[in-house]
Amino acid sequence: MHSTAPSPDGIMRLGLGFWGSKAFLSAVELGVFTELAKGPAAADALRQKLGLHKRSAVDFFDTLVALGMLDKRDGRYLNTPETDFYLDRAKPSYIGGLLEMSNRRLYGFWGRLTEALRNGKPQNEARDGAASPFAALYAEPASLEGFLKAMTGVSLPTARAIAAAFPWKKYKNFADVGCAQGGLMVEVAGVHGDLSGIGFDLPPVKPVFEAYAKQRGLAQRLRFQPGNFFEDALPKADVLVMGHILHDWDLAQKEQLLRKAYEALPAGGCLIVYDAMIDDARRANAFGLLMSLNMLIETPGGFDYTGADCIGWIRKAGFREARVQHLQGPYSMAVGLK
Ligand SMILES: C[S@@+](CC[C@H](N)C(=O)[O-])C[C@H]1O[C@@H](n2cnc3c(N)ncnc32)[C@H](O)[C@@H]1O
Numbered sequence: 336m337h338s339t340a341p342s343p344d345g346i347m348r349l350g351l352g353f354w355g356s357k358a359f360l361s362a363v364e365l366g367v368f369t370e371l372a373k374g375p376a377a378a379d380a381l382r383q384k385l386g387l388h389k390r391s392a393v394d395f396f397d398t399l400v401a402l403g404m405l406d407k408r409d410g411r412y413l414n415t416p417e418t419d420f421y422l423d424r425a426k427p428s429y430i431g432g433l434l435e436m437s438n439r440r441l442y443g444f445w446g447r448l449t450e451a452l453r454n455g456k457p458q459n460e461a462r463d464g465a466a467s468p469f470a471a472l473y474a475e476p477a478s479l480e481g482f483l484k485a486m487t488g489v490s491l492p493t494a495r496a497i498a499a500a501f502p503w504k505k506y507k508n509f510a511d512v513g514c515a516q517g518g519l520m521v522e523v524a525g526v527h528g529d530l531s532g533i534g535f536d537l538p539p540v541k542p543v544f545e546a547y548a549k550q551r552g553l554a555q556r557l558r559f560q561p562g563n564f565f566e567d568a569l570p571k572a573d574v575l576v577m578g579h580i581l582h583d584w585d586l587a588q589k590e591q592l593l594r595k596a597y598e599a600l601p602a603g604g605c606l607i608v609y610d611a612m613i614d615d616a617r618r619a620n621a622f623g624l625l626m627s628l629n630m631l632i633e634t635p636g637g638f639d640y641t642g643a644d645c646i647g648w649i650r651k652a653g654f655r656e657a658r659v660q661h662l663q664g665p666y667s668m669a670v671g672l673k
Contacts, residue, residue, distance in 0.1 A: 355398075355402050357438075357442065358395065358398050358399065358402070359399070359402060359404055359434075360434055360437060360438035360442065361395075361438070362395075362399055362404065363422060363431045363434045363435060363438065364435060364438050364439075365385050365387070366385065366424065367381075367385065367396075367399065367405070368404075368414055368418045368419065368422035368423055368431075369422070369423050369424040369425060370384050370385060371405070371412060371413055371414045371418075371419075372414060372419055372423035372425065372426070375408070375411040375412060375413040376411055376412055377410055377411050377412075378392060378393050378396055378410075378412065381396065381412055382396075396412050399412075400412070403415065404418050405418065422434075427551070428491070429488065430487075430488035430489070430491050430492070431488060432481070432484035432485040432486070432487055432488035432489075433485040433486075433488040433489040434488070435481065435484075435485065436481055436482060436484075436485035437485075439481065440459065440460075440478075441629065441632065441633075444458045444459045444632050444633075445458075445629075445632060447632075448628065448631075448632065451631050451632055452631070455631070456635070457631070457632060457633055457634055457635055458632045459471070459472075459632060459633050460472055460474075460478075461633075461634075461635070469537065473537065473539050479539055479540070479543065480543055482515075483515045483516040483540060483543045483544075484516060486515035486516060486518060486579065487515065487516045487517075487518030487547070488518075489579075490515075490518050490519055490578055490579065491518060491522070492663050492664065492666075493519075493578070493609055493662050493663060493664075493666040494518055494519035494521075494522035494523065494578075495522050495663075496662035496663040496666070497519065497522075497523065497576075497607065497609065497662060497668060498522045498523045498525075498526045498527070499526070500660060500662060500668075501574075501607060501668075501670070503523065503526075503527045503530060503574075504527070506530070506573040506574050506605070507529070507530065507531070507573055508530060508531045508532060508533070508572045508573055508574075509523065509530060509532050509533075509572050509573060509574035509575070509576060510532060510533040510534075510535055510560075510569070510570040510571075510572035510574070510575050510576070511532065511533075511534050511535065511575075511576045511578070512535050512564055512569055512570070512575055512576065512577050512580060512592075512596070513535070513536055513564065513577065513578070513579070513580040514534035514535060514536050514540075514544060514559075515536065515540065515544075516540075516543050516544060516547045517534050517544045517547050517548050517557060517559075518547075519576060519578055520532045520534055520548070520553075520557050521547065521548065521551045521553055521557070524553050524556050524557055525551065525553065530556065531556045531557070531558075532556065532557045532558075532572075533557075533558055533559075533560050533570045533572060534548075534557060534558070534559045534560070535559075535560045535561075535562055535564070535569065535570050536559070536561070536562075537561065537562075537563060538561040538562075540559070540561075541559045541561055544557075544559045545559055564580075564592060564595065565588070565591065565592075568595070568598070568599060569595050569596060569598075569599035570599065571599055571601075572599075572600075572604075573600075573601065573603075573604050573605070574604065574605045574606075574607065575596050575599060575600060575604070575605075575606050575607070576606075576607045576608075576609070577592065577596065577606070577607070577608045577609075578607075578608075578609045578610070579609075579610060580592065580608075581593075581608060581610060581640070581645070581648075582610050582626065582627070582630055582637050582638065582639045582640070583630065583633075583634050583637040584634070584636060584637055585635075585636030585637065585638075588636070589640075589648060590648055590651065590652065593606075593608075593648050593649060593651075593652035593671075594652045594653070596652070596671075597652045597653045597654060597671075597673060600673045601673070602673055603672075603673065604672075604673045605670060605671065605672055605673070606649065606654065606670070606671040606673070607668050607669075607670055608645055608649070608668060608669045608670075608671070609662065609666060609667070609668040609669075610623075610626075610639060610640070610645075610666070610667075611623040611626045611639060611665040611666055611667075612639070612640065612641060612642045612645060612659065612666070612667040612669070613627070613639055613640060613641045614641065614642075615641045615642060615643045617641065620665050621665075622664070622665035623639050623665050624639070626639050626665075627639035627640075642659035642667055642669060643659075645657075645659065645669040646658070646659060646669060649669060649671040650671075652671070653673070654671035654672060654673055655672055655673065656671070656672040657669060657670065657671045657672070658670055
């Protein structure tokens, strides 16, 4: 019988999307892609290397093939070009930090999304009323380092796009406000050999930043300045960057940070704000919108915003020009000129 009923496939695929997501996150956690970056492996050899039980190992590996994250040839598993480049822990292009953090923290916290939608409160370590979402996260060195590495992972493609898209040649120095491990600074300074930079972040971030700058051979040109961006003046530099900063905070705090950026910049200086900015019609950038829900889970008042919102706030802070430029994937930057 011919049916005119619409297909339920999209509904079921999205509703059970967490099966695929969790299988993939477990693969990152277990180091499947790091292991296969050493060379293709048969199921049993791979299973033993990873320390997995016999029962579901082959189903697990074949699931990853069906999801497009592994390939299989002549009975042996291998990485795809993407998973080999981005998910081998031994490569500097590794972006699995965010996925590891999602697996360890967000996967469980998002289980309480309905509660958060009802009460408007964060559902992470700060669930019991910590004043700053970062205080609870940074209480333990392992979760501090895990979070900062996760930031490098999530920001790497955007950092590379900013290194290429912004006219850095016009400027001598820059400061990254809330720099985390220094992921963006390393990409920008790596491409532009004349630039020096200041990484500004909370004091516990210092050793993680300095170790990373040294590891990437940039310790001479990148230095760390500890501080609190609500309490201290922002560093002086020709260009200030705020990436994934504004979305952490409520509107009054966003505006306060933009005013402080304006005050810190010289005339002719530039502010770069990047986030997964939501499209102005608020209907296409699903990642940006989900990121905003993630801010509900992670922060007391944070939310993501459109490019038009950001331009309005930048102008209100005093900047004479503001524009939005798409960078890559769901990410855009707003550039304000003082
Ligand atoms: C979401 S992360 C963004 C990291 C990085 N800019 C990126 O895009 O990958 C926010 C950063 O802001 C820093 N931060 C939070 N509160 C801060 C404060 N009051 N003063 C200075 N830095 C702060 C955190 O330590 C963290 O590194």
